[in-house]
Amino acid sequence: MWDRYWHDFGIHRLRLALLRIGVFGVLAFDLWTNFIVHAPRYGAGGVNASQFMWLDTLLPVPTPAIVGAAWLLAGFLAARASFGIATRTSVVGASVIYVAIYVWNQADSYQHHYFLCLILLVLAAIPTEAWKSKAPASAGDGPPTNVSRTSGDARHWTIRMVYVSIALMYFWTGVTKANPVWLSGDTLYQLTASAENRAMMQAIGDTLGMEGTGVYRFAAWTVMLGELSAGLFFLWRKIWWLGLLIVPWFHVGVEVIGFEIELFSYYMIALDLILLAPRRLYEAADQGLETLKARFARLAGPRVEAIGPRLGLGVVAAGGAAACAAWTPYAGALGLTVGVAVFSLVAFVRPGGRPVWRVIGHLVAGACLAGCALGTSAPFDYYRLWAGDLKKRASSKPALMPEAIATYRAANRVTDGPARHFALGKLLLRDGDTAGALDAFAEGVRRHDAALAEAKTAVFREPTDAEAQYDLAERHAALASKYATFARAADRAGRSADAATHREKQAAHHRDGTDALKKAAELDRVNNRYGRIRRLLNGARP
Amino acid sequence: MRNVAIVAFLALQIGLPLSYYLGDTPYDERFAWRMFSPIRLIKCDVTLYDETGGGKTRLRDLAEMHVVWRNLMRRGRIPVVQAFARTWCSEAPDRKLTADLTCGPPDGRLVGICRRGPGDRNGDGVPDGYDDPFVCPDGDKAACFKADCGDKSARACHAERCVVRLIPADRDLCAEVR
Numbered sequence: 001m002w003d004r005y006w007h008d009f010g011i012h013r014l015r016l017a018l019l020r021i022g023v024f025g026v027l028a029f030d031l032w033t034n035f036i037v038h039a040p041r042y043g044a045g046g047v048n049a050s051q052f053m054w055l056d057t058l059l060p061v062p063t064p065a066i067v068g069a070a071w072l073l074a075g076f077l078a079a080r081a082s083f084g085i086a087t088r089t090s091v092v093g094a095s096v097i098y099v100a101i102y103v104w105n106q107a108d109s110y111q112h113h114y115f116l117c118l119i120l121l122v123l124a125a126i127p128t129e130a131w132k133s134k135a136p137a138s139a140g141d142g143p144p145t146n147v148s149r150t151s152g153d154a155r156h157w158t159i160r161m162v163y164v165s166i167a168l169m170y171f172w173t174g175v176t177k178a179n180p181v182w183l184s185g186d187t188l189y190q191l192t193a194s195a196e197n198r199a200m201m202q203a204i205g206d207t208l209g210m211e212g213t214g215v216y217r218f219a220a221w222t223v224m225l226g227e228l229s230a231g232l233f234f235l236w237r238k239i240w241w242l243g244l245l246i247v248p249w250f251h252v253g254v255e256v257i258g259f260e261i262e263l264f265s266y267y268m269i270a271l272d273l274i275l276l277a278p279r280r281l282y283e284a285a286d287q288g289l290e291t292l293k294a295r296f297a298r299l300a301g302p303r304v305e306a307i308g309p310r311l312g313l314g315v316v317a318a319g320g321a322a323a324c325a326a327w328t329p330y331a332g333a334l335g336l337t338v339g340v341a342v343f344s345l346v347a348f349v350r351p352g353g354r355p356v357w358r359v360i361g362h363l364v365a366g367a368c369l370a371g372c373a374l375g376t377s378a379p380f381d382y383y384r385l386w387a388g389d390l391k392k393r394a395s396s397k398p399a400l401m402p403e404a405i406a407t408y409r410a411a412n413r414v415t416d417g418p419a420r421h422f423a424l425g426k427l428l429l430r431d432g433d434t435a436g437a438l439d440a441f442a443e444g445v446r447r448h449d450a451a452l453a454e455a456k457t458a459v460f461r462e463p464t465d466a467e468a469q470y471d472l473a474e475r476h477a478a479l480a481s482k483y484a485t486f487a488r489a490a491d492r493a494g495r496s497a498d499a500a501t502h503r504e505k506q507a508a509h510h511r512d513g514t515d516a517l518k519k520a521a522e523l524d525r526v527n528n529r530y531g532r533i534r535r536l537l538n539g540a541r542p
Numbered sequence: 543m544r545n546v547a548i549v550a551f552l553a554l555q556i557g558l559p560l561s562y563y564l565g566d567t568p569y570d571e572r573f574a575w576r577m578f579s580p581i582r583l584i585k586c587d588v589t590l591y592d593e594t595g596g597g598k599t600r601l602r603d604l605a606e607m608h609v610v611w612r613n614l615m616r617r618g619r620i621p622v623v624q625a626f627a628r629t630w631c632s633e634a635p636d637r638k639l640t641a642d643l644t645c646g647p648p649d650g651r652l653v654g655i656c657r658r659g660p661g662d663r664n665g666d667g668v669p670d671g672y673d674d675p676f677v678c679p680d681g682d683k684a685a686c687f688k689a690d691c692g693d694k695s696a697r698a699c700h701a702e703r704c705v706v707r708l709i710p711a712d713r714d715l716c717a718e719v720r
Contacts, residue, residue: 007544041608044607045607045611046629049621056625106572106614106621107608111576112577114572157548165555173575173576173577175559175563176575177578177579180652181651181652184676186651186676187578189676212675259578389609392604392609393605395602396605397605
């Protein structure tokens, strides 16, 4: 029974392919847009606490450049893995980097970081033969003979381990909740504290005929029982279909409620759907894909066996991917570029496959890496959080001030919208550079004015859109606050006429912000933003 | 060999979470799959003191460390306190660092005296935490208070039940990490 359960277990090769595409595709995006923002935490202040205390005195202190470059490289390898290029090397490379950084430092030690470690370790152990499982070949013109429905399945005990690992995770999360505190509903009550969530729970309670806190107790019991039983679906193939109907909704619910757990819900929804979907879906998809594959194979050109032309193509791939890596605006970009170039070139050393597709895949992976750097707020968040930490620590270590100023400048450079000009200006004032501070404030209000114009346009187009109205109120409130700071700085610089102008603008924006907030509240009173914008306006009162 | 690998990995996935329930570090949930646990909502109070040369100066957290370390200390992670001590203590000779790290008890959310402290702002003779329906579902606040604290005063009961000191206040952390 053990052998049958573990060593005779196979899944449709398309299911494994989709698992690879889904997990590593999301991982690449996660590393390039979420994780990279956390890189400046690593080694900040020279402090490092690894996941295991006995390692602390053995490991060096990490740096933002090393961790950032490593994560971005892992993302590149994950993208390659999702494209099916040098699959084993890419899977193992991405997994080793991720696990190493997780163990190195506790700065990112949520449960889902640990979960990714375990799943990646299991996926890294899947052998090449399993990743490359093929449909049974036919001897002549007809379909293959003497093959079963499951011939060509990907088979390995590590694939079973993916299912068992997820089952154990759900089981233990259920065990966590088998205690009086959770089952009272109090924890859920605290976790759903926003006005919108409270209204939603009230509505559910009314529908179910529950009074007071009863709906929270009911929900707590439901979650606990659901999690305890969710694991069973992953252990027994015959009830995968039932798990498919139930389990993903838990993670959808987590996102609806708005828990901040980064992309964990998306990993789990992808895993649940891919691993539990009926086999028939993959069989049907496989038939359609075989036709497409034949067409693309002709487009891909011949196999290239000679080392010279292969390496030539490798240089093209490595050059293109490395150029994309060099374009990323993070510390450690040089190391990243070298890593990307080396891994790209090595992928062309071994013969086999269609090198033209490999070149395209590398270029697309590189383009995605650069795209996430240039098309998201990740670089801005990376530098502003880094600068914020340096600013705080500069109050006890003044030697950090120049680095804080330089990092705020970097944050302001990587975005065109409102940035951290006022934070920079305040630091410059502390540093005695009043002229520089006033320039920073002027640029800051210019950018905020541009953002305000966009918010006004949005309200003009959709006057009944509450979120647009809240955006407008927030823009006005921010400008009122900025002009207050600008006025104080102008006073200090002896520019009283400018200070008076700034105070007039402060008053105007405070008035307009108050009006906009009132309109927004008429459209949607139960909105988390109301309190925050109200406080901002109160703080910027003339 | 592959069966050894299977058993070893399963042992890890069962043993690590189990060690949480059999161990005595309830605030460190890292490997126990404790998502959305009540422990997550417990905020510990941490204050670090520079007692070099016999004085006692409170360290300003965020002026000395990244906010992520301060937040992890506030989740009762003693190894993070020790890691900080290793760095801070090495910056100058003969430094002395002490820490006041206290957390609420793991079941504190259901104990009225721990929920909002010993204060009685509404003057009904029972600490305000017992006004909460999660704590006292049947509404008899005095009975719930007596069940939790017996004949003790609110202040004494709070000090005894609601404060878990994770690091003794007189422990010299620099001496430990040198």
